[in-house]
Amino acid sequence: MAAERFDAAEIFGQVVDAARALGVTEIEAMMGGGSHALTRFANNAIHQNVAEHDRHLSVRPVVDGRTARAGTNRLSREGIRAVVEQAIAITRLNEADPELLPLADSAFIPRVDRFFGTTAHATPRERALAVAEAIRVVEAAGQTAAGIYSTGESTLTLLNSRGLTATHRETMARFSITAMSVDSSGWAKASACHHADLDPVALARRAAAKATESQAPRELAPGRYTVILEPAAVLDLVGQMFGDFSATAIRDGRSFLNDRIGKKIFGDNVTIRDDASHPLQSGPPFDGEGVPRRPLMLVERGVVREIAYSRQAAAVSGVAPTGHGFPLPNELGEAPGNIAIEGGDSGVEKMVASTERGILVTRFWYIREVDPYEKIFTGMTRDGTFLVEGGRVTAGVRNFRFNESLLEMLSKVEALSPAVRASGEEAGDMVVPAMKVRDFNFTEATRF
Amino acid sequence: MKDLALEALDAVAGRGVSYADVRALEIRDRDVTTKNGKAGHVSSSESRGIGIRVLASGCWGFAATDDLTRDGIARAAALALEIARSGTAARKHETTLAPEQKYEATWASPCAIDPFAIPVDRNLAVLLAVDKELRRNPAVSLAEASMHFERRRQVFASTLGSLIDQTRHTAGAGFSALSYKDGDIQRRSYPNSFGGQYQLKGYELVDELRLVENAPRVAEEAVALHTADKCPEGEFDLILDSSQLGLQIHESIGHPIELDRVLGSEANYAGMSFLTLDKLGSLQYGSPLVNVVCDARLEHGPGLGTFAFDDEGVPAQATDIIREGRFTGYMTSRETAAAVGETRSNGCMRADGWARLPLIRMTNVSLKPGRQSLEEVFGADHAIYMETNRSWSIDDKRYNFQFGCEIGWEMRGGKRVRMLKNPSYSGITTEFWNACAAIAGPEHWTLWGVPNCGKGQPEQVMGTGHGASPARFRKIRIGSAYGG
Numbered sequence: 001m002a003a004e005r006f007d008a009a010e011i012f013g014q015v016v017d018a019a020r021a022l023g024v025t026e027i028e029a030m031m032g033g034g035s036h037a038l039t040r041f042a043n044n045a046i047h048q049n050v051a052e053h054d055r056h057l058s059v060r061p062v063v064d065g066r067t068a069r070a071g072t073n074r075l076s077r078e079g080i081r082a083v084v085e086q087a088i089a090i091t092r093l094n095e096a097d098p099e100l101l102p103l104a105d106s107a108f109i110p111r112v113d114r115f116f117g118t119t120a121h122a123t124p125r126e127r128a129l130a131v132a133e134a135i136r137v138v139e140a141a142g143q144t145a146a147g148i149y150s151t152g153e154s155t156l157t158l159l160n161s162r163g164l165t166a167t168h169r170e171t172m173a174r175f176s177i178t179a180m181s182v183d184s185s186g187w188a189k190a191s192a193c194h195h196a197d198l199d200p201v202a203l204a205r206r207a208a209a210k211a212t213e214s215q216a217p218r219e220l221a222p223g224r225y226t227v228i229l230e231p232a233a234v235l236d237l238v239g240q241m242f243g244d245f246s247a248t249a250i251r252d253g254r255s256f257l258n259d260r261i262g263k264k265i266f267g268d269n270v271t272i273r274d275d276a277s278h279p280l281q282s283g284p285p286f287d288g289e290g291v292p293r294r295p296l297m298l299v300e301r302g303v304v305r306e307i308a309y310s311r312q313a314a315a316v317s318g319v320a321p322t323g324h325g326f327p328l329p330n331e332l333g334e335a336p337g338n339i340a341i342e343g344g345d346s347g348v349e350k351m352v353a354s355t356e357r358g359i360l361v362t363r364f365w366y367i368r369e370v371d372p373y374e375k376i377f378t379g380m381t382r383d384g385t386f387l388v389e390g391g392r393v394t395a396g397v398r399n400f401r402f403n404e405s406l407l408e409m410l411s412k413v414e415a416l417s418p419a420v421r422a423s424g425e426e427a428g429d430m431v432v433p434a435m436k437v438r439d440f441n442f443t444e445a446t447r448f
Numbered sequence: 449m450k451d452l453a454l455e456a457l458d459a460v461a462g463r464g465v466s467y468a469d470v471r472a473l474e475i476r477d478r479d480v481t482t483k484n485g486k487a488g489h490v491s492s493s494e495s496r497g498i499g500i501r502v503l504a505s506g507c508w509g510f511a512a513t514d515d516l517t518r519d520g521i522a523r524a525a526a527l528a529l530e531i532a533r534s535g536t537a538a539r540k541h542e543t544t545l546a547p548e549q550k551y552e553a554t555w556a557s558p559c560a561i562d563p564f565a566i567p568v569d570r571n572l573a574v575l576l577a578v579d580k581e582l583r584r585n586p587a588v589s590l591a592e593a594s595m596h597f598e599r600r601r602q603v604f605a606s607t608l609g610s611l612i613d614q615t616r617h618t619a620g621a622g623f624s625a626l627s628y629k630d631g632d633i634q635r636r637s638y639p640n641s642f643g644g645q646y647q648l649k650g651y652e653l654v655d656e657l658r659l660v661e662n663a664p665r666v667a668e669e670a671v672a673l674h675t676a677d678k679c680p681e682g683e684f685d686l687i688l689d690s691s692q693l694g695l696q697i698h699e700s701i702g703h704p705i706e707l708d709r710v711l712g713s714e715a716n717y718a719g720m721s722f723l724t725l726d727k728l729g730s731l732q733y734g735s736p737l738v739n740v741v742c743d744a745r746l747e748h749g750p751g752l753g754t755f756a757f758d759d760e761g762v763p764a765q766a767t768d769i770i771r772e773g774r775f776t777g778y779m780t781s782r783e784t785a786a787a788v789g790e791t792r793s794n795g796c797m798r799a800d801g802w803a804r805l806p807l808i809r810m811t812n813v814s815l816k817p818g819r820q821s822l823e824e825v826f827g828a829d830h831a832i833y834m835e836t837n838r839s840w841s842i843d844d845k846r847y848n849f850q851f852g853c854e855i856g857w858e859m860r861g862g863k864r865v866r867m868l869k870n871p872s873y874s875g876i877t878t879e880f881w882n883a884c885a886a887i888a889g890p891e892h893w894t895l896w897g898v899p900n901c902g903k904g905q906p907e908q909v910m911g912t913g914h915g916a917s918p919a920r921f922r923k924i925r926i927g928s929a930y931g932g
Contacts, residue, residue, distance in 0.1 A: 038905060044540070049509055053524070054803060072493065073494075095576070178715050185715075329488065365719070369850055370838075378841045401850060405929070
């Protein structure tokens with residue numbers, strides 16, 4: 001069920017008319033919607049199989065230095081008028097904000113092409129057949145498979161009464177698989193805007209191989225180990241810190257970058273950019289007010305260089321906005337969302353070969369912040385944790401709990417692989433390398 | 449709404465389905481927040497849509513739409529059937545359901561004060577009064593306060609002949625004070641972290657919480673933590689306040705008893721459970737003091753897991769999960785109950801909206817009150833007392849956990865002797881619950897709301913309820929979050 005396209009101009013015309021009838025001329029409208037389908041499997045069979053279609057309109061008037069937002073999915077003439085009336089009513093009851101800016105002016109937004117018709121129209125049978133083939137791979141290894149195959153399309157359009165129009169249309173496909181033996185498991189996942197770029201069978205083979213190689217896991221004592229973190233593990237852990245690269249977070253005192261801008265906090269080999277136009281990235285090239293996203297050099301050779309600014313945060317600081325603001329009103333301000341960490345030339349195999357004793361980690365799980373300023377995080381390893389001895393993988397090991405500071409971890413990176421688009425479960429998809437890190441802090445081990 | 453639900457049911461009934469149900473929903477919510485003396489997020493939204501679930505060719509199919517025209521419903525119905533039939537490409541057995549009766553009912557949760565009748569400026573006035581109190585303390589860098597209200601009406605119709613019209617009102621409110629000083633960030637929250645307290649109530653919840661009265665103490669504690677001693681590392685007796693114990697129940701009892709996890713349905717994402725079927729009735733989950741119930745009935749209290757019927761038309765029930773320490777029950781659905789030979793679901797299927805499939809979710813999973821006085825709970829010679837969650841993490845089979853709290857106190861002979869910053873504790877689920885040495889009585893029992901429980905693919909966010917009184921645990925590992 002492909003999504004019906006919005007007639008955004010027609011809807012916005014109704015929004016403007018309804019606002020004018022109430023004496024309001026400054027108004028912004030955000031329209032989103034799409035169709036998403038997901039085929040889920042477990043115990044080597046499809047068990048949940050879903051699709052959804054939705055559209056959404058939210059409007060934000062600006063009246064005498066006040067603003068508020070109201071949303072609806074009733075896109076009839078009556079529904080549109082009602083949501084505008086509601087937005088204006090709560091805006092007028094709101095407190096004035098002396099820092100609130102007028103609506104954004106129109107600006108040139110570079111186009112990114114992330115829509116593929118065949119992915120938008122992928123059928124339930126197409127997904128089911130791919131899932132069945134992946135299950136056969138895992139079954140052939142004597143294991144049990146669970147996972148998902150999803151495809152979908154979404155559209156986001158932002159318009160305002162100052163003439164700004166910003167539109168982004170995108171497709172997205174994800175395939176994730178867990179292969180389980182009696183006492184071990186393996187996992188692999190990938191995402192792409194074009195579903196033809198995914199290879200479910202290859203991912204199934206990878207998950208099954210990990211489950212096989214980690215059978216009869218050994219229990220190791222917790223402690224500090226050299227670790228080789230595959231890209232998904234890097235993504236989910238390092239991805240936790242980017243909300244702090246925000247001018248508003250720093251002003252609030254909730255960012256670990258307070259008193260650290262311009263300082264060297266990571267190793268020389270850590271360089272991190274935010275780039276909405278990166279060919280392996282996804283998402284719209286504009287922010288929640290329609291400001292074009294500009295590339296940021298967040299960390300250059302370990303030194304914090306740039307942070308994100310929404311329009312309001314930029315005005316407070318006397319700089320230009322970077323195009324990373326969240327839709328208003330909000331308390332968080334802004335954050336970079338298209339992270340690309342510069343890679344190196346050492347593949348995972350090379351990292352293993354150069355390691356006398358260490359742990360190879362497929363992915364992390366249930367990562368939570370322990371200390372907001374030292375950026376200590378805790379979490380577990382999961383679905384493929386291996387002992388490396390003498391330059392090769394020698395055994396699976398029981399899963400560890402870690403408590404590790406990102407400040408320390410990113411100062412102890414010994415090698416990086418080329419960066420790839422990685423997909424995990426605890427942070428948004430990013431372009432990241434695998435990393436070899438010394439003295440990673442495992443504090444406990446679990447029972448499996 | 450009823451007409452929509454019945455129209456959608458008609459669109460799939462008789463087209464080769466062995467079972468079908470439909471949920472038509474109308475959801476309205478409001479969020480109001482303040483930050484450092486200004487309005488933060490002021491918004492309202494409404495959403496209407498329909499979800500159609502069919503069992504055809506032995507496989508499930510589900511399609512949801514907000515296009516509520518006759519054509520839109522017909523398209524969604526056809527898609528649900530197409531999806532179900534596609535599932536035969538990877539089918540191992542025909543899905544069967546535990547029997548259930550037909551119900552016709554209309555139910556609304558108690559709501560003394562309709563929150564949507566209270567104007568936004570009155571919400572803001574309360575929150576800004578809290579904000580002002582917090583920022584009287586000049587060392588508070590960030591004062592945040594919030595309210596959230598939701599009204600959700602759902603009409604459920606199924607091919608069993610059930611037609612259930614249910615309306616639930618939920619409310620949440622709370623605040624926090626953050627202080628940044630010399631490379632240290634500390635935060636205190638009230639009445640709980642991550643948004644405060646959430647219950648199945650109307651605006652009366654806000655009045656009950658006494659937000660303004662508690663603001664000065666919370667601000668003072670946030671600032672005092674900078675100069676507090678660091679929580680020691682080692683093995684100590686541990687006392688938890690009821691809100692932290694509520695989250696401990698959620699993570700180390702609530703999730704492992706989900707029978708879909710046990711049977712592998714969530715293996716790729718949320719994980720599985722150490723509570724394999726052989727442990728039912730035999731595992732000593734906790735000490736004999738530990739009694740846990742899963743109870744969705746209104747008489748349990750106004751929890752986020754309170755309702756009249758679950759989202760596959762099964763009436764709310766109470767199930768003993770742990771009785772005097774012994775593991776006695778799972779949370780089930782009609783499908784999983786049938787899979788393990790149970791005669792009936794205990795009514796735990798819930799969906800987070802019209803666009804999502806019902807899954808087994810916690811209702812109100814609560815630790816029953818104990819018989820000890822508060823003095824007895826706190827009466828250990830030497831213990832660490834922790835309040836208000838700061839971080840939480842547990843492995844994918846729910847064995848090994850680690851929690852951090854906002855504030856700790858070293859206790860000697862029942863008296864607080866010093867404040868402790870950055871407290872944390874960790875352990876193995878069954879070892880922890882078997883170390884339970886004292887639980888305070890019903891007068892100290894609070895039914896807490898967890899509004900943000902994630903599960904499923906695509907992910908669903910659900911509100912769950914957890915009642916607990918303060919309790920003491922023997923020889924727990926403390927401080928490992930900062931160890932190593």
